[in-house]
Amino acid sequence: MIQVVVRLLLAVFFATAGYLHLARPEPFLTIMPPWVPMAEAVVFWTGIAELLGAVALFQGVSIPLRRAGAIGLALYAVCVFPANIHHFALDMARPDGGLGLGYHIPRMFAQPLVIWLTLWSGGVTDWPFRRRS
Template sequence: MIRTGLRWLLAAFYAFAGAIHLADPQPFLSIMPGWVPMPHAVVFWTGVAELLGAAALVQPVSLALRRAGAIGLAAYAVCVFPANIHHFALDMARADGGFGLGYHIPRMIAQPILVWLALWTGGVTDWPLHRR
């Protein structure tokens, strides 16, 4: 019951984020590291990936598709981590401190939790909650 509720919550989070990526890409472009090629395309396709991953995570028919969506969202969270670090560095270099440590530190901590949560709610892993 908890896993299902968190799976739907995570899917809603990623669906919302995906929609925002597509509707208003500018905030995401502003935190994109300079070494990322074709930043507009990257932001567009990350939005699409979030939407597809969210849809796969909540579909009721195929456990294999749900797991694939979970793995995709976990991989996505790993891949966007450099942008989060870049945003942290940019923000902290601002005279006003940007969003500040109260925003960035929890965001950094949340990233590996999002990876695990995608895998756990998608049924890819039971770690560390599996009972023997």
């Protein structure tokens, strides 16, 4: 039951983020590392990826689709980590400290947790809860 609730909460989270990538791309463009080519297209397609992954996580019937979505979203979360680090560095360099360490440090630690929760709730892994036989 907890696994289903987490999966649905993550689906809502990723769907909201995907919508925001499409509807209001400006904040995402400002944290994009300068070495990323075609930043506008990257933000657009990451929004599409989040929406598709969210739809896959919502699946209660198609387990292969749900697992594929979970894997895709986990890989996505790995790929956007450099943007989070870049945002951290940009923000901390501001005279006012930007959002501060109270925002950025938990965000850095949350990223691996979100990756694992996505894989666990999507049925890709049962670690560390697997039953010993």
